[in-house]
Amino acid sequence: MTTLPEKTDRKLGLVIDLDTCVGCHACVISCKGWNTENYGAPLADQDAYGADPSGTFLNRVHSYEVQPETGPAQLVHFPKSCLHCEDAPCVTVCPTGASYKRVEDGIVLVNESDCIGCGLCAWACPYGAREMDPSAGVMKKCTLCVDRIYNENLPEEDREPACVRTCPAGARHFGDFADPDSHVSKLTAERGGMDLMPEQGTKPVNKYLPPRDRDIDVLAPFLEPVAEDSKGFLGWLDKTLSKVGGA
Amino acid sequence: MHPAPSVIIFTSLSGLGFGLLFWMGLGFLAPTGWVAFAFFTIAYLLAVGGLLASTFHLGHPERALKAFTQWRTSWLSREAWASVLALVTMALYGAGLVFFANRWAVPGYLGAALSLATVTTTAMIYTQMRTVPRWHNATTPAMYLSFSLAGGALLAGQVTLATWLLPIAGVALVAHWVVGDKALARSGTTLASATGLGDRGTVRSFEPPHTGTNYLLREFVHVVGRKHSLTLRVIALLSGFVLPVLILLAGFSHALAAVAVLLHLVGVFASRWLFFAEAEHVVGLYYGKR
Ligand code: SF4
Numbered sequence: 001m002t003t004l005p006e007k008t009d010r011k012l013g014l015v016i017d018l019d020t021c022v023g024c025h026a027c028v029i030s031c032k033g034w035n036t037e038n039y040g041a042p043l044a045d046q047d048a049y050g051a052d053p054s055g056t057f058l059n060r061v062h063s064y065e066v067q068p069e070t071g072p073a074q075l076v077h078f079p080k081s082c083l084h085c086e087d088a089p090c091v092t093v094c095p096t097g098a099s100y101k102r103v104e105d106g107i108v109l110v111n112e113s114d115c116i117g118c119g120l121c122a123w124a125c126p127y128g129a130r131e132m133d134p135s136a137g138v139m140k141k142c143t144l145c146v147d148r149i150y151n152e153n154l155p156e157e158d159r160e161p162a163c164v165r166t167c168p169a170g171a172r173h174f175g176d177f178a179d180p181d182s183h184v185s186k187l188t189a190e191r192g193g194m195d196l197m198p199e200q201g202t203k204p205v206n207k208y209l210p211p212r213d214r215d216i217d218v219l220a221p222f223l224e225p226v227a228e229d230s231k232g233f234l235g236w237l238d239k240t241l242s243k244v245g246g247a
Numbered sequence: 248m249h250p251a252p253s254v255i256i257f258t259s260l261s262g263l264g265f266g267l268l269f270w271m272g273l274g275f276l277a278p279t280g281w282v283a284f285a286f287f288t289i290a291y292l293l294a295v296g297g298l299l300a301s302t303f304h305l306g307h308p309e310r311a312l313k314a315f316t317q318w319r320t321s322w323l324s325r326e327a328w329a330s331v332l333a334l335v336t337m338a339l340y341g342a343g344l345v346f347f348a349n350r351w352a353v354p355g356y357l358g359a360a361l362s363l364a365t366v367t368t369t370a371m372i373y374t375q376m377r378t379v380p381r382w383h384n385a386t387t388p389a390m391y392l393s394f395s396l397a398g399g400a401l402l403a404g405q406v407t408l409a410t411w412l413l414p415i416a417g418v419a420l421v422a423h424w425v426v427g428d429k430a431l432a433r434s435g436t437t438l439a440s441a442t443g444l445g446d447r448g449t450v451r452s453f454e455p456p457h458t459g460t461n462y463l464l465r466e467f468v469h470v471v472g473r474k475h476s477l478t479l480r481v482i483a484l485l486s487g488f489v490l491p492v493l494i495l496l497a498g499f500s501h502a503l504a505a506v507a508v509l510l511h512l513v514g515v516f517a518s519r520w521l522f523f524a525e526a527e528h529v530v531g532l533y534y535g536k537r
């Protein structure tokens with residue numbers, strides 16, 4: 001059903017820490033791997049080893065340069081996948097009911113056997129989180145690894161989305177935003193977690209933690225020069241060389 | 248947005264077909280017998296042909312019937328219903344004219360209303376997209392409805408109506424361009440809001456997520472075709488609206504009317520191509536494009 005639930009029991013989603021992400025793309029690869037081998041149609045590649053490769057991905061990492069008015073530019077790596085929006089426009093546009101938002105945990109899913117591949121849901125998503133798979137002719141999107149998080153055949157530590165499990169920098173966190181005491185709710189509150197494109201009115205569940213300011217440099221004290229004017233042999237060498245060099 | 252030929256053909260032809268059905272349903276033109284048969288055949292070829300063309304871009308056309316289920320929220324589903332109801336009602340009305348030389352007013356009016364409703368649902372599929380600011384305003388339904396009414400009147404040979412409606416449609420088209428050209432800026436969605444990093448400085452796309460292209464870029468970021476926008480705008484306006492009106496004003500003959508219809512069709516195709524090619528989807532911002 002493409003009518004959105006008034007309220008979901010839980011609000012499962014991700015916190016993505018833009019301060020910690022190192023842009024290694026490990027989450028992109030682990031996502032592609034898990035979602036090709038498990039639930040639903042595989043994520044196909046076209047011309048993978050040819051001159052014009054392209055493929056379906058549910059998670060992609062952009063990199064942005066932020067230039068402040070003064071000071072050096074900052075590079076921010078920016079992973080982007082479905083934000084499991086509360087007011088998901090991708091769900092209501094779907095003519096077949098293939099797209100839906102689950103009442104129990106708020107995950108936005110596509111029932112692939114109902115999808116006619118009209119592409120309208122991808123048009124409605126402002127974040128580019130849905131991609132039509134050209135081989136299967138159906139819409140693919142992040143499932144929040146619905147086949148991992150409840151999977152009792154997996155060891156407990158693996159019952160989280162593949163991207164979160166893989167991230168070597170600990171930049172991705174998974175949890176329930178409906179619970180104010182959850183790890184993700186606390187992180188969002190502490191670090192000022194933000195919505196992407198709030199003006200689009202989608203009410204995303206996933207939150208992004210802004211990069212921390214760079215004025216705290218933990219290494220700086222250790223890198224201070226210990227001796228400004230050297231004595232002994234080095235002092236003599238310094239003076240002599242300065243004379244020769246004219247400096 | 249990618250200007251897919253199937254969608255351009257569909258929206259242009261079915262708009263014309265339903266416009267013709269509208270004027271016939273209202274009884275502006277109520278031929279009987281073979282003449283009625285010819286008119287209904289043209290209208291159905293346009294309307295149904297357009298609808299069929301639209302199924303070509305589906306990944307799974309064999310499941311198309313499922314698209315009737317979600318009319319509560321989905322404009323595409325509503326379009327499916329409206330079009331089938333309009334075609335069935337008008338078929339009944341047509342049977343009266345063709346076989347019984349009788350104009351059954353009730354199915355006629357009902358079919359006319361449903362035909363117009365179908366065009367409205369088509370327009371709303373685009374208008375509802377907040378992600379495409381150029382479409383997300385009243386000029387989109389104004390353009391679709393006025394095109395359908397003007398084109399329908401032209402096909403129905405309603406000279407006076409068409410000479411009034413074609414200029415109105417032309418104005419709607421220009422309004423769509425004028426409003427549309429400022430729509431993205433006015434929507435407030437920028438790379439700054441897309442990344443949430445705007446308050447820290449100027450955000451620039453440093454590196455895309457992949458070296459090749461992808462579905463998103465192919466479907467939503469169509470920059471190439473915009474080069475010829477201005478030329479196409481002139482063609483769309485002249486051929487679609489200005490010239491047909493001038494021809495109609497010059498005096499009526501069947502040959503001239505046929506030329507006017509063809510010119511109009513060329514103009515409608517050009518404007519529909521622009522409708523897609525010029526539309527900026529906000530996802531392009533993530534790629535530093537628009
Ligand atoms: S991010 Fe896009 S695909 Fe995911 S729920 Fe929001 S609108 Fe839908």
Ligand code: SF4
Binds near residue numbers: 093115118121
């Ligand atoms: S592509 Fe599939 S899931 Fe998306 S709107 Fe169409 S039918 Fe629904």
